[in-house]
Amino acid sequence: MIQKHDLKNIALIAFDADDTLWDNEPKYRSAEKSFVKILSRYISEDIIPNELLKIEIKNLPICGYGTKSFCMSMMETAMKITDFKITTEELYQIYNLAKNLLKHPVLVYDGVAETLEAISKKYPLALITKGDTLEQERKLFSSELMDKFNFIEIVHEKDEKTYSKLIAKFKIKPEQFLMIGNSPKSDILPILKIGGHAIYIPSDVLWSHETIDETQLSSFEKYDKVNKFTDLLKIF
Amino acid sequence: MIQKHDLKNIALIAFDADDTLWDNEPKYRSAEKSFVKILSRYISEDIIPNELLKIEIKNLPICGYGTKSFCMSMMETAMKITDFKITTEELYQIYNLAKNLLKHPVLVYDGVAETLEAISKKYPLALITKGDTLEQERKLFSSELMDKFNFIEIVHEKDEKTYSKLIAKFKIKPEQFLMIGNSPKSDILPILKIGGHAIYIPSDVLWSHETIDETQLSSFEKYDKVNKFTDLLKIF
Numbered sequence: 094m095i096q097k098h099d100l101k102n103i104a105l106i107a108f109d110a111d112d113t114l115w116d117n118e119p120k121y122r123s124a125e126k127s128f129v130k131i132l133s134r135y136i137s138e139d140i141i142p143n144e145l146l147k148i149e150i151k152n153l154p155i156c157g158y159g160t161k162s163f164c165m166s167m168m169e170t171a172m173k174i175t176d177f178k179i180t181t182e183e184l185y186q187i188y189n190l191a192k193n194l195l196k197h198p199v200l201v202y203d204g205v206a207e208t209l210e211a212i213s214k215k216y217p218l219a220l221i222t223k224g225d226t227l228e229q230e231r232k233l234f235s236s237e238l239m240d241k242f243n244f245i246e247i248v249h250e251k252d253e254k255t256y257s258k259l260i261a262k263f264k265i266k267p268e269q270f271l272m273i274g275n276s277p278k279s280d281i282l283p284i285l286k287i288g289g290h291a292i293y294i295p296s297d298v299l300w301s302h303e304t305i306d307e308t309q310l311s312s313f314e315k316y317d318k319v320n321k322f323t324d325l326l327k328i329f
Numbered sequence: 330m331i332q333k334h335d336l337k338n339i340a341l342i343a344f345d346a347d348d349t350l351w352d353n354e355p356k357y358r359s360a361e362k363s364f365v366k367i368l369s370r371y372i373s374e375d376i377i378p379n380e381l382l383k384i385e386i387k388n389l390p391i392c393g394y395g396t397k398s399f400c401m402s403m404m405e406t407a408m409k410i411t412d413f414k415i416t417t418e419e420l421y422q423i424y425n426l427a428k429n430l431l432k433h434p435v436l437v438y439d440g441v442a443e444t445l446e447a448i449s450k451k452y453p454l455a456l457i458t459k460g461d462t463l464e465q466e467r468k469l470f471s472s473e474l475m476d477k478f479n480f481i482e483i484v485h486e487k488d489e490k491t492y493s494k495l496i497a498k499f500k501i502k503p504e505q506f507l508m509i510g511n512s513p514k515s516d517i518l519p520i521l522k523i524g525g526h527a528i529y530i531p532s533d534v535l536w537s538h539e540t541i542d543e544t545q546l547s548s549f550e551k552y553d554k555v556n557k558f559t560d561l562l563k564i565f
Contacts, residue, residue, distance in 0.1 A: 155431045157463035161397035168404065168424060177417040184420060185408050188401070195391045225461050227393035227485035249463035 095271075095290055095317040100329065103216060103290065104265045105244075108209075109251075109274030110222035110229065112296040113322070115236055116200045119298050121163065124190045128167055131183050135175040145170045146301060157249050159224040164191030195228065199235040204323035209241040212329050219244035221259065221272070223251050223279065251279035253287050260289070268315075273325070276303045277310060285313040292325070293318045331507075331526055331553040336565065339452060339526065340501045341480075344445075345487075345510030346458035346465065348532040349558070351472055352436045355534050357399065360426045364403055367419050371411040381406045382537060393485050395461035400427030431464065435471040440559035445477040448565050455480035457495065457508070459487050459515065487515035489523050496525070504551075509561065512539045513546060521549040528561070529554045 111117035129141045149166040156162035167187050171179050209218065220242045222229050229247045233239050244263070248255050260270050267288035274280025275296035282305060284291040293310065295318070310316050319325060347353035365377045385402040392398035403423050407415050448454065456478045458465050465483045469475055480499070484491050496506050503524040510516025511532035518541060520527040529546065531554070546552050555561060 155428070155463075155467075156397060157461065159397075159461075161392060161395075161401060161461075165397060165400055165424070165428070168420075172417055172421050172424070175417075177421065179417055181408055181411075181413040181415055181417065181420065184404075184417065185413065188404060188408070192391070192401070225393065225395075225397075226483055227391075230485060231391075247462055249466060 095292070095315060095328065099290060099315065102269055103271050104269035105219055105263055106212060106216045106271045106273065107219040107221045107244075108242075109272070109276065109280045110220055110233065111224075112275045112298070113273065113280070113294060114201060114205050114209075114220075114238060115232065116202065117232075118296065118300055120194055120197055121300070122298055124163075124167075124194055127190050128171070128187055131186055132171060132175065132179070135178060141170075141174070144174050148173070150302060157225070159228050160191055160194045161225060161228075163194070164188065167191060199232045201236050201238065202322055204321075206238060206241070208323050208325055209238060211326060213241055215329060217243040219246065219263070221246045221248065221251065221256075223248050251276075251283065253283040256283055256289070257287055260287075275299065277307050278303045278305045281310055281316070285310065285316055288315075290315040291317075292328070294320070294322055294324075331528070331551060331564065335526060335551065338505055339507050340505035341455055341499055342448060342452045342507045342509065343455040343457045343480075344478075345508070345512065345516045346456055346469065347460075348511045348534070349509065349516070349530060350437060350441050350445075350474060351468070352438065353468075354532065354536055356430055356433055357536070358534055360399075360403075360430055363426050364407070364423055367422055368407060368411065368415070371414060377406075377410070380410050384409070386538060393461070394459050395464050396427055396430045397461060397464075399430070400424065403427060435468045437472050437474065438558055440557075442474060442477070444559050444561055445474060447562060449477055451565060453479040455482065455499070457482045457484065457487065457492075459484050487512075487519065489519040492519055492525070493523055496523075511535065513543050514539045514541045517546055517552070521546065521552055524551075526551040527553075528564070530556070530558055530560075 108114060125142060129138050132141050145166060148170045152162060152166050156165055168184060171184060171187050218241055226247050246259060260267055271290040272280055272284040273292045273294065275294055277293060281291040281293045344350060361378060365374050368377050381402060384406045388398060388402050392401055404420060407420060407423050454477060462483050482495060496503055507526040508516055508520040509528045509530065511530055513529060517527040517529045
């Protein structure tokens with residue numbers, strides 16, 4: 094658990110964006126449900142999500158994260174698992190499921206703006222998110238939270254290597270860095286492994302590719318967990 | 330034309346990447362030719378490129394630049410202009426045209442590495458490119474030119490606003506900034522308009538969305554044009 098005296102040495106607090114500051118994953122899962130429904134006349138519904146996930150993971154190294162990749166993976170999955178029997182009209186429905194995700198307004202969670210405002214009076218804040226530049230900038234702009242952050246970083250992977258580079262760029266040491274987010278795999282574990290602090294705020298829905306065995310987190314000293322974003326005010 | 334005494338005040342030289350440092354647009358045009366061929370049994374070849382361009386431009390504000398957007402726009406165009414008559418197999422061919430572009434190796438132009446090396450001994454260098462983070466990082470990594478640059482910026486649009494922000498971030502004045510690239514619309518005109526220096530190196534192929542009336546450029550004092558990348562050595 095993070096102690097009061099640890100907080101004195103923190104030089105930068107960074108936040109994840111999707112499903113930490115605002116609602117994101119539930120929209121993807123809702124699009125996936127519609128996708129499954131369209132394909133259900135060709136193939137058993139049960140196996141579709143896993144087939145999609147397999148293609149998403151296969152495409153990650155060349156397509157990356159984000160909605161355009163999700164669009165490509167849904168189209169590819171639909172064509173392959175129906176053995177090219179899916180109709181063009183149905184493919185167009187699937188295409189539009191993804192395209193509509195790119196236009197969705199961002200719903201910032203309750204109390205996020207006020208909590209960030211309060212913490213920003215004590216620490217410089219950064220936002221570290223992964224995905225496509227345009228898409229993440231659009232969401233950030235729409236969230237009206239942009240002015241809360243001193244640094245905004247859009248990266249293509251949130252792993253130990255990326256965080257180490259960013260920490261060097263910020264000219265601080267890992268132990269002066271604190272990351273807050275909803276993904277144990279992307280926001281918490283890599284930070285703890287390089288010697289930084291991390292606070293985990295579980296979200297209702299987590300993409301299965303982001304899940305890890307969470308019990309390993311509590312063995313780290315510089316780790317904490319809160320139930321909701323506004324609980325951060327009890328720590329800082 | 331840029332004068333010798335102007336160069337003394339330059340604090341940062343920035344380069345565009347695609348079609349300035351390495352070959353890019355010809356691969357897209359080649360994919361487009363294959364796309365036209367696939368659709369030619371439904372519709373007159375002559376009108377296809379323009380229909381694709383219209384959909385690309387319509388999708389730009391939500392999809393941005395890059396190959397994943399190109400993929401989505403090709404799929405959408407193919408479905409719409411064939412009135413959904415295109416087959417799933419043909420759509421899969423089109424999907425793969427785009428997906429293969431994401432895997433292409435980068436071909437750095439002759440003399441680029443040596444020219445950058447020579448200029449980097451006199452000035453700090455930046456790379457400013459637009460598109461998807463992962464895709465541009467992959468190309469930069471594959472080019473082996475990464476270590477030539479002090480700053481790397483992947484933005485979603487190269488306009489006056491973006492450049493002004495970057496110049497402020499670099500803590501310099503527009504007149505201390507020099508941009509070099511192959512797109513009059515994205516690399517040259519916005520820089521000249523905000524009072525910076527720009528050197529235009531025409532490429533063999535330019536995406537029609539990037540073209541402007543080039544005669545307006547020569548009215549600017551801080552503007553220059555060279556025929557090929559290695560000609561920069563005559564200036565610096």
